Amino acid sequence: MNNTQHIASLDGLRGVAAIVVVVSHIGLVFPSLHQLTFADIGSTAVALFFALSGFLMAYLYSGHPPTRKDAADFLVSRLARIYPAYLLAIVVAAILSAIPGLDYVHPISGPVEIARHVLMLGSSGVLWSIPPEIQFYMLFPLVWLCLARPLAHANILAAIGATLAVAALLGFPGPGILLTSKLHFFLFGAIAGRLHQYVPKQSAGPVIGVLALALPVVILIYRQWFSLESPWGMAPAFAAALIVWLVAMEHPISARLFAAAPLRFAGNISFSLYLLHVPVLFLTYRILDGMLPVTVILALGLCLAFVVAYGSYRLVEVPSRRALRSLWQRYGATAARVETAGQAPAISPLRRTSM
Numbered sequence: 583m584n585n586t587q588h589i590a591s592l593d594g595l596r597g598v599a600a601i602v603v604v605v606s607h608i609g610l611v612f613p614s615l616h617q618l619t620f621a622d623i624g625s626t627a628v629a630l631f632f633a634l635s636g637f638l639m640a641y642l643y644s645g646h647p648p649t650r651k652d653a654a655d656f657l658v659s660r661l662a663r664i665y666p667a668y669l670l671a672i673v674v675a676a677i678l679s680a681i682p683g684l685d686y687v688h689p690i691s692g693p694v695e696i697a698r699h700v701l702m703l704g705s706s707g708v709l710w711s712i713p714p715e716i717q718f719y720m721l722f723p724l725v726w727l728c729l730a731r732p733l734a735h736a737n738i739l740a741a742i743g744a745t746l747a748v749a750a751l752l753g754f755p756g757p758g759i760l761l762t763s764k765l766h767f768f769l770f771g772a773i774a775g776r777l778h779q780y781v782p783k784q785s786a787g788p789v790i791g792v793l794a795l796a797l798p799v800v801i802l803i804y805r806q807w808f809s810l811e812s813p814w815g816m817a818p819a820f821a822a823a824l825i826v827w828l829v830a831m832e833h834p835i836s837a838r839l840f841a842a843a844p845l846r847f848a849g850n851i852s853f854s855l856y857l858l859h860v861p862v863l864f865l866t867y868r869i870l871d872g873m874l875p876v877t878v879i880l881a882l883g884l885c886l887a888f889v890v891a892y893g894s895y896r897l898v899e900v901p902s903r904r905a906l907r908s909l910w911q912r913y914g915a916t917a918a919r920v921e922t923a924g925q926a927p928a929i930s931p932l933r934r935t936s937m
Contacts, residue, residue, distance in 0.1 A: 586642055586779075591832045594840030595798075595825075596634060597848030602627035602802060603708065604859045604887065610687060611863040611883075614876050623802045625813045626822075628711050629767055630798075631856075633822035635715060636771025637778070637830065639722055644729035644776050651914070653723040658910045660719045664853065666902035667894055668712055671857035672699045675706060678861055684868065688860055703759065707860055710758050717761035718768045725769070729776045742769070750816055766816055770823035778830055791835025794828035801825060854894035859887040 606624025609616045643656060676696050679689035688707030690699055698704040702713050721742075728739040746765060749755065754763045761768075801821050812818075829840055839845065848855070866883035874882075 586645075589641075589830050589832065590846060591794075591829050591837050591840035592634065592638070592826070593849035594842060594845035595630070595829045595849070596852045597845040597850075598798065598840070599627040599630045599634070600852035600855045601848060603856055604863075604884070607860055607863070608880065611860065611867055612876060612880060615880065622813060626802050626818070628708075629813060629818055629822045630801075630825065631711070632715070632764055632767035633771035633774070633819065633826050636718070636768035637775035637823065637826045640725070640729055640772035640775030641778055641830075642775075643722075644726055644772075645779070647730040647734075648723055648726045653726070655910070655914075656723065656726075657719060659907060661716075662903045662906035662910075663899075664712065664715070666906075667854050667857055667899050668702075668709070669700070670894060670898055671709065671861075672696065672704075674858065674861050675699075675709075678864070686861070687864055705757065705759050708856055713759040714761045714764045714768075718765070721761065722772075725772055729772065754814060763814065766819040767814075767822055770819045771826055774823040774827040774830075778827055781831070783831055783833075786831040786833040788833065788835060790828055790831050791833030791837075794825070794831065794833060794836035795839065797821065797825050797828060848888075851888070851891040851895040854899060855887060855891035858890055858894060862887040862890050 603624050606622075606627070643652075648656070672690060675686065675688060675690040678684060678686040679691045688709075690696055690704065690706045695704065695706070699706065699709060702716050704710070704713075724738050725742065727735045728742065732739055745762075746769060749762045749765055754766065756762045758764070801818070829836060832841065863880075863883040866886055867879055870879045870882070
């Protein structure tokens with residue numbers, strides 16, 4: 583990993599994206615608040631997550647070409663980061679789906695559907711976004727090679743570029759769980775992450791700070807103003823990557839918002855909040871419906887969603903990530919010792935006698 587500095591404003595941007603996804607699902611869970619259904623802004627927020635993921639991977643890792651160990655460490659680290667909380671979300675959804683008469687809004691029912699989601703091939707609710715993320719992790723070591731030494735790996739770079747071009751010409755085909763439909767968001771984000779290493783923050787003028795605040799607002803609401811076909815085209819991918827780059831420059835104008843403690847807190851728990859907000863809001867509504875005004879139930883549900891997300895972050899995400907990484911490091915150390923022992927020169931019988 584490079585000697586890179588933590589970009590606090592990106593934590594805040596992640597928090598903003600997670601909050602937007604939560605808001606986009608209010609109408610789904612609360613039928614009487616259907617006017618608050620903003621599915622488009624939820625999709626745009628997920629697009630920001632994809633671009634942000636590509637940006638951070640390139641920013642953190644692409645300073646030097648990866649070895650096989652680097653690539654393996656990267657994959658294990660990323661899986662340890664997301665899989666435990668993802669598995670918890672599957673368990674919660676499966677339990678709620680199995681309760682008779684509950685009619686959970688994002689069901690995962692039956693062994694086949696459960697197995698599909700466990701294998702990261704499912705698409706129930708927000709879980710659809712995890713498969714393309716995992717698929718990009720598998721591709722990233724090749725992207726890493728190209729970003730670190732583009733001239734030395736021109737063939738790989740050309741193949742990735744050709745794949746992106748064909749996918750664009752075909753309208754980014756396939757269901758949302760396939761990487762081909764979202765590849766451009768990750769790649770544009772990765773390019774922005776690599777370029778960010780060459781642009782000093784000191785060069786950020788006030789225009790960058792203003793744009794870092796204004797462009798996220800525009801991209802989140804533009805589909806409410808204009809009747810456009812899809813939030814998943816090439817232009818939204820470019821816009822998402824540009825937003826991430828602008829926020830990452832951390833001009834004081836934008837950093838005052840994105841690096842603020844509340845948004846950074848939301849960013850830290852954003853993955854659990856993203857995965858678990860629907861079941862928390864759904865249960866809150868089903869339990870309290872008719873007992874309290876719907877706006878009060880909504881407020882309580884939102885508060886509980888943050889509490890549950892924080893609990894998942896502290897009790898599931900952090901401990902499991904540390905445990906899995908530690909297990910992988912011990913495995914690597916053991917394998918290295920075995921390999922070293924296997925390469926040690928044998929002691930001749932004559933020397934063994936003289937000892």
